[in-house]
Amino acid sequence: MSDVNERPVIFALSNPTSKAECTAYQAYKWSQEKAVFASGSPFDTVKLNNKEFHPGKGNNAYVFPGMGLGVIIANAAIIPNELFLTAAKTLAELVSDKNLEDGALYPPLNEIRAISLEIALAVGEKAYELGVAKNKKPKNLRQTIKDYMYNPNY
Structure with a gap:
């Protein structure tokens, strides 16, 4: 995704957390910290290379x-x-x-x-x-x- 997108948007929406397509850490690490991430389950803040990323939780609580x-x-x-x-x-x-700089979609x-x-x-x-x-x-x-x-x- 990050090879063809400047800021790839990763939706790991499967629940429970153990079934998510990838973790927030994996999304940020594998994209060289370019990913914007949302999941169906909560993920903790990710720290990579002295930067904090705040994964978003994509669910109906927002709309x-x-x-x-x-x-x-x-x-x-x-x-x-x-x-x-x-x-x-x-x-x-x-x-x-x-929000986007922090890697969060919401x-x-x-x-x-x-x-x-x-x-x-x-x-x-x-x-x-x-x-x-x-x-x-x-x-x-x-x-x-x-x-x-x-x-x-x-």
Whole structure:
């Protein structure tokens, strides 16, 4: 992969971890540290040649919470493919150059609440734009979504 791609994207998505197509360490080492990696199971940070790589975990935790929240807030009558495309594009826009430099295909999972908010906002906006929303659009869609999000603090 790294012979024909400047930054090969490696998806080792098989579960459990013991069945993964390769480990994060192998992907970074075999690609001379050029790989961008995502797996279906968690892998620890990899250290090679005094550099840290942070493997991404590619699963539905990134798209589905924000997707569902955007659909619920808009009360979408249907869920057309455009809403899923909007969610995917929004997630892609949230991937920073630093994430890619660190060898990760996604932002850190510990940022999932902020990621879900941005995806929900984009999906909600798209639902209103497409005319599939049954709820009246709030004046401040972002704040409405933030207020609706579950807060685990007691």
